[in-house]
Amino acid sequence: MKLLLDIVFVFIKIQLLSFGGGHASIPVVETEIVDVKHWLSIEEFSNLLAMDELTPGPLAINCATFVGNKLAGIVGAIAATVGCIIPSCIIALIFSKMYKQFFENKTFRETLRNLSYMVIALLAVTIITMSMGTFYAEQTIRFGSIVIAGLSFFVLMKYETNPLYVIMLGGVFNVIINVIIT
């Protein structure tokens, strides 16, 4: 029961700290779940991000379901998802009544903008943490991985493709590379 409450509160916290939705919440989840709570390793977290791309729906719910299920089965998954929803509901209901005042408030707009700078820095840190585990493992530099990440970045930056296809291709390439090497 204590664990379930803990799960609910951690996801409420994550949701309250995620401004900008989607990818902006990745570093928050990473810090709270991997660094602070140690509920997932960085490899499991990277796996989770890959699976999030495969499944539809918001990242937050996907993360919550995965983490909750890992910690306490289906009940845990439900607890985490409920935690994810609570802040959205309360804040959305309050705001949908008085959004005009907020939109016109200069301090509010500036603060949101400043938070987006924080998000960029946090995303950069998450990328570095993930890269350290992926490009350099078991004391060797993985050139194959560097090529896959580079190609994926290049294609997504240059063309308006659905990330899902690029990520699946990344998976296929890595299987091929490893089969050839071994």
Added chain:
Amino acid sequence: MERAKKLWRLFIITFFVSSTTSGGHAITAVLKPYFVGKYKWLTSEEFTDLVSVGQIIPGSIAINVCVVLGYRIAGLVGALVAMIGTTIPPFGFMLIVSIIYEAIAKNVYVGYFMEGMQTAVIGLLLCVTINTFKESRQYSNWFGYSIMVVSFIYAMFTNWSIVYLFVLVLLASFIRTRILSRYLK
């Protein structure tokens, strides 16, 4: 009767959209034809306003937007219905995927595949970060860049919760816009 029909439609739309789009900004593009076009629940302007409410408040954009829209067109029950419709599909899919993952993650080839996907995700994240940076650069100033540097150091070299950093950024930003802006240009 009319109301029940409306709620049912709301549920079907949010359920359908949430099971086909990957959330975030994409969801609004898919919802608009239903809310504004087909059922004429909202005008285009109202829709845009409500979507921006969903985008600026914290949390998952898809859930926020659906709750706000549901609340506007059918009150508290509408918000609840929209929320359930949005949550069930990703919850169900991910539960299945998590269970499969635990069963097959030990397989060597699945391992390679997952690893390749993770690697490609790094490229995707880099792309997202650069695009966000490009968007925010039009407003950039020394203050924004200092926030960036401080946040980077905080997250890179400590294992502390983001809460403290968040409060720090809020305070700094408040002090700057309310007090310092009178003296600095």
